[in-house]
Amino acid sequence: MFTFNNGDLNIIGKHNFTKGHTIFAGISSCYTFSERITGKLFEFDKAVSLLIRAINNRTIERNYFKLYSELLDRIITEDEFDKELNEHESEYVISNDIIPTKEELELVLKLIPHIKDVTNSEDLSSLFSFKSNQLDKLLLQLENNNGDI
Secondary structure (H helix, E strand, O other): OEEEEOOOEEEEEEEEOOOOEEEEEEEEOOOHHHHHHHOHHHHHHHHHHHHHHHHHHHHHHHHHHHHHHHHHOOOOOHHHHHHHHHHOHHHHOOOOOEOOOHHHHHHHHHHHHHOOOOOOHHHHHHHHOEOHHHHHHHHHHHHHOOOOO
16 A cells, blocks of 8 residues: 655555556646656756756856955955865866756747746756756757758
8 A cells, every 4th residue: 555645746555566566546636647757847947947047057156256356456465366166176176967858959949938037048057067068969959940940
């Protein structure tokens, strides 16, 4: 016997290990069940994850420019600037090490019209931490296939 409850979706069920069958019943107060079955919930979760990454990367960019402004305003020395960058690199430098999937790119292309100042593949790469050469390959496939990757 198992139960699942996430607030919007309640399911109870029983699995017969001998026959490999599962019977279940449930109630949903919204479209949660059908979205899980069709995969739309995955797209929502992935969109949230991508947007959080984008926000964090914009924060990293902002942190770098704040630090650089302190250097230009002579609040810190060049040695202090270099030391801070070396000791806390992840706070100031975006890591573009993620190989984008077809699904991620399709989702990102739906999101970017709503995000300020994303005008080229370099912007996409830094915003979502995508490896630029891999992103460019997927974008080229998209262009060559009339919008289908």
